[in-house]
Amino acid sequence: MTAVHTLYLASASPRRKKILNQLGLMTARIRADIDESRHYGESPREYVVRLAREKAAAGWAVVEAEGLPARPLLAADTTVALGDEIFGKPADADEARRMLRRLSGTVHEVFTSVAVRLGGRVEVATSVSKVTFSVLSERQIDAYVASGEPMDKAGAYGIQGRAGLFVAYLEGSYSGVMGLPVHETGRLLATFGIDVLAA
Numbered sequence: 001m002t003a004v005h006t007l008y009l010a011s012a013s014p015r016r017k018k019i020l021n022q023l024g025l026m027t028a029r030i031r032a033d034i035d036e037s038r039h040y041g042e043s044p045r046e047y048v049v050r051l052a053r054e055k056a057a058a059g060w061a062v063v064e065a066e067g068l069p070a071r072p073l074l075a076a077d078t079t080v081a082l083g084d085e086i087f088g089k090p091a092d093a094d095e096a097r098r099m100l101r102r103l104s105g106t107v108h109e110v111f112t113s114v115a116v117r118l119g120g121r122v123e124v125a126t127s128v129s130k131v132t133f134s135v136l137s138e139r140q141i142d143a144y145v146a147s148g149e150p151m152d153k154a155g156a157y158g159i160q161g162r163a164g165l166f167v168a169y170l171e172g173s174y175s176g177v178m179g180l181p182v183h184e185t186g187r188l189l190a191t192f193g194i195d196v197l198a199a
């Protein structure tokens with residue numbers, strides 16, 4: 001295995017960059033703008049897998065268009081699902097409040113799909129976690145929304161921040177809920193010859 005120090009990161013998420021950097025990997029940001037609307041009849045799992053692939057494809061198109069050196073590119077998508085209903089990032093504070101009311105007292109799922117692409121080769125892994133939320137009072141919801149934390153996060157919450165107070169139980173991957181499942185990411189990168197422990 002070769003030690004590779006820089007990955008292209010087709011993501012604007014500060015959490016994904018931080019997790020990769022904590023693993024000792026350097027990241028070079030690549031833009032990847034895609035339409036995130038859900039297709040009719042698509043399950044939450046199909047939706048996140050497609051979005052991670054599309055972000056990776058859009059990012060790789062930029063690598064090629066700019067003539068950048070070939071190195072693995074990582075993209076990901078995180079979506080919160082309550083049954084078949086999916087929750088992306090809230091558009092405003094009112095939508096954040098509505099999402100948190102819906103998630104209050106539920107066991108819901110958080111799907112994160114990671115895609116790694118190098119040239120025409122793309123590999124994808126998906127993490128699914130079950131999150132048990134306590135029943136939230138209107139006061140808690142208002143205070144949490146006023147903190148600003150929900151605005152750039154799927155489901156209007158961040159487990160790594162004050163919404164950790166709402167999580168009674170987690171079955172799955174904490175890093176996956178945060179936006180980049182470390183176990184699955186390490187396995188994917190290994191298939192591209194990147195040994196994270198040696199990087």
Ligand SMILES: Cc1cn([C@H]2C[C@H](O)[C@@H](COP(=O)(O)OP(=O)(O)OP(=O)(O)O)O2)c(=O)[nH]c1=O
Nearest residue numbers: 011012013077078153154157158159177178179
């Ligand atoms: C549920 C949850 C989500 N999130 C974040 C992770 C993701 O950054 C975000 C979901 O939005 P995404 O669309 O997956 O990602 P993004 O828009 O932040 O970045 P990009 O598309 O450029 O890669 O929600 C948390 O940080 N904590 C949580 O507990």
